[in-house]
Amino acid sequence: MSVKVSSLFLSVLLSAGVLFNAQAQELTKAEVESIIDEYVSTHPEIIVKALKKLEEQETQKALDHRKQLVEQFRHDRSIPSLGSPKAKHYIIEFYDYNCGYCKVMEPLFEKAINDFDVQIVYVNIPVVKEESKQLAIIGQAVFNLAPHKYFKFHQHFMQPGLVDTSLKAVQDLVKSLDIKWNDVVTQMKNMQPQKQIGRYIDESMKLKIAGTPYLLIDGEEYRGAITSYDTLTELLKD
Secondary structure (H helix, E strand, C coil): CCHHHHHHHHHHHHHHCCCCHHHHHHCCHHHHHHHHHHHHHHCCHHHHHHHHHHHHHHHHHHHHHHHHHHHHHHHCCCCCEECCCCCCEEEEEEECCCCHHHHHHHHHHHHHHHHCCEEEEEEECCCCCHHHHHHHHHHHHHHHHCHHHHHHHHHHHCCCCCCCCCHHHHHHHHHHCCCCHHHHHHHHHCCHHHHHHHHHHHHHHHCCCCCCCEEEECCEEEECCCCCHHHHHHHCCC
16 A cells, blocks of 8 residues: 555544544554555445545645646746736647647737737647757747747747748748847757756646647636637636
């Protein structure tokens, strides 16, 4: 029996009055497990109660982490965003430049920025294709170097349809933004954008994100795309 499960059953037994805390502290691990096994065999309903309690604990832990993450991401200036961290509403999008559904939502978000008091935070997690990783790293490097020019880079790769993502095409785009390619290379040699993208991926795993898009909107999570502006409007209503 794992320590976590054993502790959970023990807490249930204590709450049920089967054991008293002082008594439990004097018992050996083997004695506690023996009491648990005997009680469970005669009261199988305790398993359901224990599992429910475990589920509640895990759910609360996930909610607490999500709340903490939202606060961090909304105020983190190293992550691309539009709107103020003090905005009434927020959308945190985990996306991939090669995600077709993410591209569908892009014009909806651009319209929402004008219609609502909302902040949109763009968290790049390259999961769709192998080439997504290189594009995400370069995009982060561009943002690090010139935040005010980044969204031209972002909008280029988030336009509908197939976009040339070859290294030459990316280099040409960066140069058209009046950003020196050598500066981007220096960023990547220093591993700064790689570390940032790695952090986003780590956080996505904690949120159990299986693919893009994944959205956090005013405290609620949405797995999958929002395909109509009416739907987004309903979610952002005061």
